[in-house]
Amino acid sequence: MLTIKYERRDFFNNRVYTEDKKQNYNKEDLKKAFLYLSRTYDTSIQINDTIIYWDNMSEYENRIVTVRYFDGLNYTEVKKSYDKAKKEGYAMAL
Numbered sequence: 001m002l003t004i005k006y007e008r009r010d011f012f013n014n015r016v017y018t019e020d021k022k023q024n025y026n027k028e029d030l031k032k033a034f035l036y037l038s039r040t041y042d043t044s045i046q047i048n049d050t051i052i053y054w055d056n057m058s059e060y061e062n063r064i065v066t067v068r069y070f071d072g073l074n075y076t077e078v079k080k081s082y083d084k085a086k087k088e089g090y091a092m093a094l
Contacts (some may be wrong), residue, residue, distance in 0.1 A: 001025070003046040004033050030093050034086050037065075047092050052085050 002025035007015045022029055033045050037052065041060040044053035049070040054060040063082040068075050080088075 001046075001048060002029055002033060004036065004043065005046065006036075006040060006043040025093065027090060027093050030090055034089065038082065045089070047089055050089075050092070052089065055079075 002022045004020045010016045037043050041054045051068045052065050055066040065082050065085045068077045
């Protein structure tokens with residue numbers, strides 16, 4: 001499952017947490033998700049049991065993402081370049 005998590009502004013200019021999900025995603029869906037992630041620092045992408053997000057503004061500016069791999073109750077967190085994480089994300093869809 002592909003999930004995009006982000007905050008948007010509502011009519012009254014309040015921030016609203018939003019999740020958009022797609023069960024049967026393809027490479028085009030991933031392209032859209034990574035494009036949105038690259039343009040917005042407060043967004044995360046979840047691909048099955050892997051979450052990709054910007055940890056802070058300096059990492060967003062330097063194009064370094066945090067990738068969190070979940071394995072049951074535990075997880076492993078790794079810092080990667082945006083391009084490397086994007087390449088791995090595309091590999092998950094194939």
